[in-house]
Amino acid sequence: MLLSAEMNPPDQLNEALLAEHRPVLFRYALLQLKDSELADDAVQETLLAAWQASANFEGRAGLRTWLIGILKHKIADHWRRSAREVVTAEFDQIDNDEDESDEDAFFMSNGHWNGGPSTWNDPEAAFKQQEFWTIYETCHNNLPAKMAQVFMLRELVGLDTDEVCQEAGISDANYWVTMHRARLRLRECLEIRWFNQPKTKKENNHA
Amino acid sequence: MRSCRDITALVSQGLDKKLSLGERLAIGLHVMMCSSCRNFQSQSQFIRRAAKGYIKNLHHQPDNKTET
Numbered sequence A: 001m002l003l004s005a006e007m008n009p010p011d012q013l014n015e016a017l018l019a020e021h022r023p024v025l026f027r028y029a030l031l032q033l034k035d036s037e038l039a040d041d042a043v044q045e046t047l048l049a050a051w052q053a054s055a056n057f058e059g060r061a062g063l064r065t066w067l068i069g070i071l072k073h074k075i076a077d078h079w080r081r082s083a084r085e086v087v088t089a090e091f092d093q094i095d096n097d098e099d100e101s102d103e104d105a106f107f108m109s110n111g112h113w114n115g116g117p118s119t120w121n122d123p124e125a126a127f128k129q130q131e132f133w134t135i136y137e138t139c140h141n142n143l144p145a146k147m148a149q150v151f152m153l154r155e156l157v158g159l160d161t162d163e164v165c166q167e168a169g170i171s172d173a174n175y176w177v178t179m180h181r182a183r184l185r186l187r188e189c190l191e192i193r194w195f196n197q198p199k200t201k202k203e204n205n206h207a
Numbered sequence B: 001m002r003s004c005r006d007i008t009a010l011v012s013q014g015l016d017k018k019l020s021l022g023e024r025l026a027i028g029l030h031v032m033m034c035s036s037c038r039n040f041q042s043q044s045q046f047i048r049r050a051a052k053g054y055i056k057n058l059h060h061q062p063d064n065k066t067e068t
């Protein structure tokens, strides 16, 4: 059995194998294009292109990375075609790389919290409010560009940690540090901009 | 005794990989006594759910214009 597996063309692409990656590709496209239909089209084109180019594909291990590479081209094509549209605040296009240096501000020199997280009441309730998602997006966009990209690939697109490292070009050690800082920053931003805001502001919002 | 700084770093790692028994114990003992780290722990999980929710919300918007 091992032998026959080795004799087959090693990693033949098939529809089922490609379809497995559709959700991840869709989320990636959706984050860039901000439109479900456009995202769906881009994914469709990507899978089709992948299918046609399957002879060029080597090794199933990097399939998802390869597909994302194709998808990026499709998305770039889209922006080129609709060049008149102004792209605002796309997740990984902002260049605010200023202080990516440390989480020192969050902790005192003895390792204790400087301030520290307060308790949030019923945080899930926020999910029902459109205003919360705007703030969530703002907080994400406030992250330094590289950090935002790493966090996006992991938590929003849903890549595995090793795929994120490859895609973002960072080391394993760098990954842990970056994700942790992103969480510290997002947490603080959401606390300041949402959870510590007066209740009335939130409850007035019946959309 | 590990500091809040170390514990939160472990909590973050625990979201993406399986921690050792020793590490999990250290977290467990620490958050029993430290409400800030306990909050960080639940809020880091909340942030993960929020990321998924954000995508879902983006997907279900009828168009990509946000009302202002």
Ligand SMILES: [Zn+2]
Pocket (backbone or CB within 6 Å): B003, B004, B007, B030, B034, B035, B036, B037, B038
């Ligand atoms: Zn603590």
